[in-house]
Amino acid sequence: MGSQRHKGIFVWLKGLFSPKVAPLSEIARAKLLISAVDRGGIPLNAAKVNAIARDLGLEVSRKAPIEETIQRIRDALGRINHHD
Numbered sequence: 001m002g003s004q005r006h007k008g009i010f011v012w013l014k015g016l017f018s019p020k021v022a023p024l025s026e027i028a029r030a031k032l033l034i035s036a037v038d039r040g041g042i043p044l045n046a047a048k049v050n051a052i053a054r055d056l057g058l059e060v061s062r063k064a065p066i067e068e069t070i071q072r073i074r075d076a077l078g079r080i081n082h083h084d
Helices: 004-017 026-038 046-055 066-083
Strands: none
Touching: 026 046, 026 066, 046 066
């Protein structure tokens, strides 16, 4: 019978000493979203899609269809890639 307390300590220590992953840029997050959609994935959380769009500088209504927001993100990435 192991104690849950001991497991919590080990998880805490592992998190303390494991390397931290740098957060993704807004462009990297948008590219991951678009690639997931292109592979057939369907984003279930509209708030996350809207947050990615806003991070790219797009104004997004909470009432906008998710498909429209994804297309706007795709267009924004196209403009970013076109300028590079």
